[in-house]
Amino acid sequence: MWIRKALRxxxxxxxxxxxxxxxxxxxxxxxxxxxxxxxxxxxxxxMSEARAKKLGMERRDFMRTSMGMATCFLASNIAFGKNNWxxxxxxxxxEAATQEKWPKSEYFIIDVQAHFxxxxxxxxxxxxxxxxxxxxxxxxxxxxxxxxxxxxMYFDSETSMVVISGVPGRELQRDAQGNVLEGAARTPRGGVxxxxxxxxAKNEINTIAGSQRALSQGNxxxxxYWNKATNSIDKAATIEQMEREIKMYGINSWKxxxxxxxxxxxxxxxxxxxxxxxxxxxxxxxxxxxxxxxKGFSYQSRTLGHLANPKDVEKAALNNPDFTFVVYHSALxxxxxxxxxxxxNEYDPTTGDFAWHKILMDIKKxxxxxxxxxxxxxxxxNVLAVANPEMAMHGIGKNIKYxxxxxxxxxxxxxxxxxPQWAIDAFKRFQISDEMCEKFGYKKITKQDKANILGLNAxxxxxxxxxxxxxxxxxxxxxxxKTAYLERGGQRANSAYGWVRADD
Amino acid sequence: xxxxxxxxxxxxxLIVTGAFLFNTVTSGQETKKALxxxxxxxxxxxxxxxxxxxxxxCLFCHRxxxxxxxxxxxxxxTIRDRKLQAGWxxxxxxxxxxxxxxxxxxxxxxxxxxxxxxxxxxYGKFDILNAHAVMNxxxxxxxxxxxxxxxxxxxxFDKRCAGCHATAVDQASLAFNxxxxxxxxxxxxxxxxxxxxxxxxxxxxxxxxxxxxxTSLCAQCHLRGGKSRSTGLPYPNTFISGDNLFQDFxxxxxxxxxxNLNPGDRHIYRNVRDVVINGDESITCINCxxxxxxxxxxxxxxxxxxxxxxxxxxxxxxxxxxVKPYTVHxxxxxx
Numbered sequence: 001m002w003i004r005k006a007l008r009x010x011x012x013x014x015x016x017x018x019x020x021x022x023x024x025x026x027x028x029x030x031x032x033x034x035x036x037x038x039x040x041x042x043x044x045x046x047m048s049e050a051r052a053k054k055l056g057m058e059r060r061d062f063m064r065t066s067m068g069m070a071t072c073f074l075a076s077n078i079a080f081g082k083n084n085w086x087x088x089x090x091x092x093x094x095e096a097a098t099q100e101k102w103p104k105s106e107y108f109i110i111d112v113q114a115h116f117x118x119x120x121x122x123x124x125x126x127x128x129x130x131x132x133x134x135x136x137x138x139x140x141x142x143x144x145x146x147x148x149x150x151x152x153m154y155f156d157s158e159t160s161m162v163v164i165s166g167v168p169g170r171e172l173q174r175d176a177q178g179n180v181l182e183g184a185a186r187t188p189r190g191g192v193x194x195x196x197x198x199x200x201a202k203n204e205i206n207t208i209a210g211s212q213r214a215l216s217q218g219n220x221x222x223x224x225y226w227n228k229a230t231n232s233i234d235k236a237a238t239i240e241q242m243e244r245e246i247k248m249y250g251i252n253s254w255k256x257x258x259x260x261x262x263x264x265x266x267x268x269x270x271x272x273x274x275x276x277x278x279x280x281x282x283x284x285x286x287x288x289x290x291x292x293x294x295k296g297f298s299y300q301s302r303t304l305g306h307l308a309n310p311k312d313v314e315k316a317a318l319n320n321p322d323f324t325f326v327v328y329h330s331a332l333x334x335x336x337x338x339x340x341x342x343x344x345n346e347y348d349p350t351t352g353d354f355a356w357h358k359i360l361m362d363i364k365k366x367x368x369x370x371x372x373x374x375x376x377x378x379x380x381x382n383v384l385a386v387a388n389p390e391m392a393m394h395g396i397g398k399n400i401k402y403x404x405x406x407x408x409x410x411x412x413x414x415x416x417x418x419x420p421q422w423a424i425d426a427f428k429r430f431q432i433s434d435e436m437c438e439k440f441g442y443k444k445i446t447k448q449d450k451a452n453i454l455g456l457n458a459x460x461x462x463x464x465x466x467x468x469x470x471x472x473x474x475x476x477x478x479x480x481x482k483t484a485y486l487e488r489g490g491q492r493a494n495s496a497y498g499w500v501r502a503d504d
Numbered sequence: 505x506x507x508x509x510x511x512x513x514x515x516x517x518l519i520v521t522g523a524f525l526f527n528t529v530t531s532g533q534e535t536k537k538a539l540x541x542x543x544x545x546x547x548x549x550x551x552x553x554x555x556x557x558x559x560x561x562c563l564f565c566h567r568x569x570x571x572x573x574x575x576x577x578x579x580x581x582t583i584r585d586r587k588l589q590a591g592w593x594x595x596x597x598x599x600x601x602x603x604x605x606x607x608x609x610x611x612x613x614x615x616x617x618x619x620x621x622x623x624x625x626x627y628g629k630f631d632i633l634n635a636h637a638v639m640n641x642x643x644x645x646x647x648x649x650x651x652x653x654x655x656x657x658x659x660x661f662d663k664r665c666a667g668c669h670a671t672a673v674d675q676a677s678l679a680f681n682x683x684x685x686x687x688x689x690x691x692x693x694x695x696x697x698x699x700x701x702x703x704x705x706x707x708x709x710x711x712x713x714x715x716x717x718x719t720s721l722c723a724q725c726h727l728r729g730g731k732s733r734s735t736g737l738p739y740p741n742t743f744i745s746g747d748n749l750f751q752d753f754x755x756x757x758x759x760x761x762x763x764n765l766n767p768g769d770r771h772i773y774r775n776v777r778d779v780v781i782n783g784d785e786s787i788t789c790i791n792c793x794x795x796x797x798x799x800x801x802x803x804x805x806x807x808x809x810x811x812x813x814x815x816x817x818x819x820x821x822x823x824x825x826x827v828k829p830y831t832v833h834x835x836x837x838x839x
Contacts, residue, residue, distance in 0.1 A: 189557065189696045192564065228628070228679070260558075261560060262558060266627060266628060266682065297567070299567060299572065301559075301563065302558075302560060303682070
């Protein structure tokens, strides 16, 4: 029998800011909670109850403090029998202990993979591993909207700057009469996060802040404008859009999804194919030489998923040494919280290799002098860390081992997963065990490594002065943003909850 | 046995009511006229293909619910990239008769019974090889047909296969928009506003009661043997889910009673006839067939009903799990 997760938790008295099991959206049978997940859940409940009682707090309130989060890391360490997370017992009792040990201003943080939506609710927050991470995570469209983006990225987390990152989609250039369209008219169906909207949001944030707090990407890619008569790239339309995105929108990077086809070209593309080469040449002429490319998580595409394999990075990077390629998700093919993860042999625990991620690692092994490829860790570190910290040690350990801590870039894929603070907390506390360093040749992660990954590498890619003083967003910013948001037609919707097994 | 006066009155009333209802029902059956399947709704026959939301966009949001099983779903495997089909390189390379053409094969068409071979031939076009493999129940090649003189056939795919193996065929050029079936094929031209109101999407959980619409959209491909009146092709002309298929698609419903037709096709004819001619909207395809699930055949049925139509394939007595063996033939698909 299946049961709503919320109901199951309520019946069991579970209020965990850490994931305790995967929930189903009705399309696959809920998988049983693992023994370790059960143990973590029990420990979190027991430990938080004891602490909240002694501190004279409600447990729910306790779980929303840094003490609650520290309790989860401690419970995870106990359950796994290893100190995967650097956390002291005292942090579960005193907020000041966390503040002292992990001061908020310690790192300059740029999140290169941040998204919001143009008034759409998505489905990501139903996934158990992000639910209740110490925050109230709703799943309505407001939760994915611009106002909440600002709140959760800037107010609820330590993130200093965000790169508003694109999603698949293209803009319509002209109406039926041939008139050039502007703004929202370029995406008459809305579009999840079109280039014009990313640019507009960036400008709003930077204007309100009075300093550079946001950068934006452009969605244009080599297969977005297609001449069906010649079955080839529509070069004129592509250049027109390229000029617009670079000059008018002021984009800071391209964001490519090789395995999607919004232009109905009949195919995807590869970084090393002729159309991509032509695109890069035209982009080079216009001074835009940063390409952020989604790799991994391939079943976003119906038939073109294989094009999200990172094998094409090698030739493109070698042929274009003046370009920077940021490989999103570190090319992790399949998330450990997704069905069939183990059965499909997507992870080899004996070597710590992940499907497709290994291909990205092998590229660097073959080309040690290649310096223009970066591994981005959004929906990579956070997903692996919560599934099993040992997997995160392998993932981050290999990224640093082969690409160096100066070529690993921080991203979270938030707001899909809520505020990024839990991921930041986790990364600050993250360390690779002595045993794994010895066995797999990984290195201990230093504070300098973390500083590089959390922000300094992205600052270098985007030409950001990390030392520049960034003004805090003014107190009335939310009101102004809320007004702008409501003008776009914002309204409430209800949350949804997935299913788990009733006998769990 | 002693009856009180009140009980007798109640019994009499019950008998009278029952008799009335019986007469109403039987007279209803006698006088019920066949519906005109063309009478409801509209169509887009001969129109342009809309700028519909593509599957890749759909899956961006629906990656966690639909994504995990969709790439293995038969609907998205009607045509498959050869490079991604394990084993087929070896099979094709060992066919000496295909030696000269084998390197050109880019895609496979068909899944269970026959596997055909395709190569690109311009935007939205495929050439199809006249040779194809006949598969056995274990999914292995049993024999080959047409491999004596293998050659590429131009235009054949457009006129026979495109409508049901590819997405959004433009009737002017017979070019398709995407190979295999995209979300658009069944869900139609989806309004992005469905994120706020799921009733805007055909086949959403809140839109599963439109029997004629559901029947039309499944029948566009699964009702084999029909043809478009406007084009004469064996697939509908610019059908967009939500349309009335039968305004342009001609079907011989007498096949529903043709005992020579295999039970699988016959049950489709019967169900479609029940809905669009007999006006029985109690059972549509999706009452039993769950599209968004794993490919395992045992999971294909949402639940086992005991309606008469089920016994076309299932055992009417004894174990209902028993499915009658039968062989499917298709003139259009040449098997």
